[in-house]
Amino acid sequence: MNRIYVDNAATTPVRKEVVDKMLPYYTEFYGNPSAVYAEGQQTKKALDEARETIAGILNCQPKEIFFTGSGTEADNWAIIGAAYANKAKGNHIITSAIEHHAVLHACDYLEKRGFEVTKLPVDEYGIVNPEDLKNALKDNTVLITIMTANNEIGTIQPIKELCAIAKEKGILFHTDAVQATGHIKLDIKDLNVDMLSISGHKFNAPKGVGVLYIKTGTRVHNYMHGGGQERNRRAGTENVAGVIGMAEALRLADIELEEKNKYLTNLRDYFIDTVSKKIPYCRLNGHRTNRLPGNINFSFQYIEGESLLLMLDIKGISASSGSACTSGALDPSHVLLAIGLPHEIAHGSLRISIDSQNTKEEMDYIIDSLVTIVQRLRDMSPLYEEVLKGDK
Amino acid sequence: MNRIYVDNAATTPVRKEVVDKMLPYYTEFYGNPSAVYAEGQQTKKALDEARETIAGILNCQPKEIFFTGSGTEADNWAIIGAAYANKAKGNHIITSAIEHHAVLHACDYLEKRGFEVTKLPVDEYGIVNPEDLKNALKDNTVLITIMTANNEIGTIQPIKELCAIAKEKGILFHTDAVQATGHIKLDIKDLNVDMLSISGHKFNAPKGVGVLYIKTGTRVHNYMHGGGQERNRRAGTENVAGVIGMAEALRLADIELEEKNKYLTNLRDYFIDTVSKKIPYCRLNGHRTNRLPGNINFSFQYIEGESLLLMLDIKGISASSGSACTSGALDPSHVLLAIGLPHEIAHGSLRISIDSQNTKEEMDYIIDSLVTIVQRLRDMSPLYEEVLKGDK
Numbered sequence: 001m002n003r004i005y006v007d008n009a010a011t012t013p014v015r016k017e018v019v020d021k022m023l024p025y026y027t028e029f030y031g032n033p034s035a036v037y038a039e040g041q042q043t044k045k046a047l048d049e050a051r052e053t054i055a056g057i058l059n060c061q062p063k064e065i066f067f068t069g070s071g072t073e074a075d076n077w078a079i080i081g082a083a084y085a086n087k088a089k090g091n092h093i094i095t096s097a098i099e100h101h102a103v104l105h106a107c108d109y110l111e112k113r114g115f116e117v118t119k120l121p122v123d124e125y126g127i128v129n130p131e132d133l134k135n136a137l138k139d140n141t142v143l144i145t146i147m148t149a150n151n152e153i154g155t156i157q158p159i160k161e162l163c164a165i166a167k168e169k170g171i172l173f174h175t176d177a178v179q180a181t182g183h184i185k186l187d188i189k190d191l192n193v194d195m196l197s198i199s200g201h202k203f204n205a206p207k208g209v210g211v212l213y214i215k216t217g218t219r220v221h222n223y224m225h226g227g228g229q230e231r232n233r234r235a236g237t238e239n240v241a242g243v244i245g246m247a248e249a250l251r252l253a254d255i256e257l258e259e260k261n262k263y264l265t266n267l268r269d270y271f272i273d274t275v276s277k278k279i280p281y282c283r284l285n286g287h288r289t290n291r292l293p294g295n296i297n298f299s300f301q302y303i304e305g306e307s308l309l310l311m312l313d314i315k316g317i318s319a320s321s322g323s324a325c326t327s328g329a330l331d332p333s334h335v336l337l338a339i340g341l342p343h344e345i346a347h348g349s350l351r352i353s354i355d356s357q358n359t360k361e362e363m364d365y366i367i368d369s370l371v372t373i374v375q376r377l378r379d380m381s382p383l384y385e386e387v388l389k390g391d392k
Numbered sequence: 393m394n395r396i397y398v399d400n401a402a403t404t405p406v407r408k409e410v411v412d413k414m415l416p417y418y419t420e421f422y423g424n425p426s427a428v429y430a431e432g433q434q435t436k437k438a439l440d441e442a443r444e445t446i447a448g449i450l451n452c453q454p455k456e457i458f459f460t461g462s463g464t465e466a467d468n469w470a471i472i473g474a475a476y477a478n479k480a481k482g483n484h485i486i487t488s489a490i491e492h493h494a495v496l497h498a499c500d501y502l503e504k505r506g507f508e509v510t511k512l513p514v515d516e517y518g519i520v521n522p523e524d525l526k527n528a529l530k531d532n533t534v535l536i537t538i539m540t541a542n543n544e545i546g547t548i549q550p551i552k553e554l555c556a557i558a559k560e561k562g563i564l565f566h567t568d569a570v571q572a573t574g575h576i577k578l579d580i581k582d583l584n585v586d587m588l589s590i591s592g593h594k595f596n597a598p599k600g601v602g603v604l605y606i607k608t609g610t611r612v613h614n615y616m617h618g619g620g621q622e623r624n625r626r627a628g629t630e631n632v633a634g635v636i637g638m639a640e641a642l643r644l645a646d647i648e649l650e651e652k653n654k655y656l657t658n659l660r661d662y663f664i665d666t667v668s669k670k671i672p673y674c675r676l677n678g679h680r681t682n683r684l685p686g687n688i689n690f691s692f693q694y695i696e697g698e699s700l701l702l703m704l705d706i707k708g709i710s711a712s713s714g715s716a717c718t719s720g721a722l723d724p725s726h727v728l729l730a731i732g733l734p735h736e737i738a739h740g741s742l743r744i745s746i747d748s749q750n751t752k753e754e755m756d757y758i759i760d761s762l763v764t765i766v767q768r769l770r771d772m773s774p775l776y777e778e779v780l781k782g783d784k
Contacts, residue, residue: 069461
């Protein structure tokens with residue numbers, strides 16, 4: 001049996017069609033897009049077309065799309081660049097407790113340099129309460145950064161509503177849409193955000209390429225200093241093949257979005273319902289319905305997530321205990337702690353992130369494996385023994 | 393006839409062998425290297441092997457190699473990161489007048505934030521005089537950044553000697569080796585630099601991937617904040633395929649270096665000698681021999697470089713007037729001004745950067761085209777008419 005890959009929130013395989021689109025830009029159309037001669041203009045045209053494709057899907061202007069080397073770069077640029085560019089107005093930044101580290105650590109960086117950061121709490125499902133945002137606003141608030149959808153528990157935030165609160169006060173709003181883009185419909189004009197971050201490899205484009213959307217007129221300092229690429233806003237020769245792959249991947253994802261999400265939601269709900277029935281002492285993390293179609297996150301009491309992952313790996317299943325970026329770390333997920341899980345339960349968590357290549361047969365295999373493994377791990381747990389005794 | 397590409401200093405085609413090495417990492421081995429399961433560990437192993445290959449060729453430790461999204465990011469990280477990390481010791485930075493904009497603009501950024509920057513002059517060939525560096529040192533100097541080889545005129549700096557001056561005073565030394573890597577032999581241990589920047593697409597690897605070498609123990613702040621990638625030093629999912637391509641491209645370049653450089657030096661010298669003989673009122677920019685094997689840079693009096701480029705383009709020749717990053721800009725090259733060229737002569741400059749795919753037949757075709765085009769452009773110049781009258 002082939003291995004089962006259910007860690008699509010960590011990264012995705014690049015689609016065959018995407019690779020095919022990229023290939024000519026390595027060996028044939030390799031000109032530097034900043035050059036005046038034919039090869040350069042050819043590449044520049046392809047970059048511009050990619051920009052138009054992405055802008056069209058996200059409903060913004062092509063000139064508002066800036067290519068970066070990653071989602072992390074987009075987040076760092078947006079947050080650090082906007083904070084410094086608007087420092088004269090104030091030094092207060094608002095974010096949420098469950099952001100990706102690319103956002104939280106950028107905020108930490110600023111906090112060490114004289115900025116004040118408020119991390120909004122979330123409810124038990126991971127949702128930011130708009131009232132909390134209103135109450136956190138201060139006269140010196142210059143930036144709010146709240147993610148569109150969470151990478152661990154899949155919770156989707158009410159970005160439009162949160163952003164409206166910011167706009168009422170004339171405060172910049174950034175959203176890390178790395179997990180959402182290509183997976184749920186995003187309309188930038190409707191959301192009305194000032195900045196939005198994307199990462200290609202989360203939707204079947206290659207690693208090493210991202211986007212920062214910057215609304216025209218937004219004050220944000222450059223983050224990469226050098227050549228005049230990206231209208232003098234982001235220096236460094238563009239990752240041409242990567243950008244072209246990203247545009248193609250987003251185009252395909254957008255076409256297939258509705259149908260795929262129906263499929264994934266069914267698969268997800270089947271998984272959640274079956275596990276909830278078959279495995280005692282488990283808890284679904286995140287909201288039951290207001291979550292990414294491909295996200296499943298469970299905590300199993302009385303077991304260690306790390307052991308669970310390793311045993312799933314032996315069974316040929318690739319899953320995650322949370323964010324890939326913190327795997328190997330011994331600290332429990334800040335997201336799970338923020339939704340109120342005690343340390344010991346947060347430790348026993350599992351993220352299954354599915355995509356269109358996954359099947360119901362695979363879900364059944366994972367569920368069966370889970371039942372066996374969870375039982376086996378619990379049998380080894382003295383704590384679980386106590387529980388069983390207590391139950392008698 | 394096929395087009396002739398002689399702008400290899402701007403960017404290079406990706407080698408077929410390199411693309412072949414990269415391909416499996418898009419669709420087959422796509423695991424996130426931070427993940428614990430088989431697919432992740434597989435990718436991590438491949439990343440580590442790439443790191444070892446690069447470290448072996450450059451003569452440093454694998455743990456001193458940090459992957460970035462571009463040469464620009466590597467330069468920005470080194471300069472801004474080291475400046476802030478060593479701010480307590482002083483705020484003076486020394487660079488040269490002919491650095492790439494990724495270095496100069498990073499210095500400008502710091503200058504606006506309380507740092508003091510000295511830009512060392514260069515001689516008529518573009519060489520930094522070690523005595524000038526000695527004289528520029530101050531008690532508060534914390535960083536020196538001087539490029540290994542210049543991107544416009546190909547001049548190779550005496551990095552080992554310059555670095556020794558820094559080391560004597562315990563000052564950090566960074567070199568932008570973007571143009572040098574894969575083109576001339578670099579031995580980091582011998583150079584003794586603390587930081588060194590590389591860009592893949594300058595040596596037949598793809599665009600969008602680079603390296604910052606950081607000597608163990610060097611104090612430099614992180615530039616990308618987020619996940620724990622690259623031993624907690626550079627956040628963001630690694631561009632796995634790009635890194636693997638870069639290592640393979642560098643491996644191949646290193647194997648072929650000596651033979652290729654003999655070939656290129658011959659071709660370059662043939663071009664320089666022939667043009668010098670055939671076209672009056674021209675000037676070779678940069679040093680006659682102490683230059684990159686593939687670099688040719690001429691100024692032709694009484695003509696505009698932009699028109700020259702366009703007419704070469706029509707003849708099927710892709711060349712450059714200097715750095716691709718500033719093409720389209722009306723300002724004459726800061727490099728050519730720094731070596732003492734008056735504005736009007738700097739404007740009439742042409743960079744031909746050759747690589748192993750270029751042939752003697754191509755050189756002859758370019759030279760013949762140049763002779764015709766330069767003559768035609770001069771025939772249109774009232775200034776040149778004056779000169780001819782004066783000559784009579």
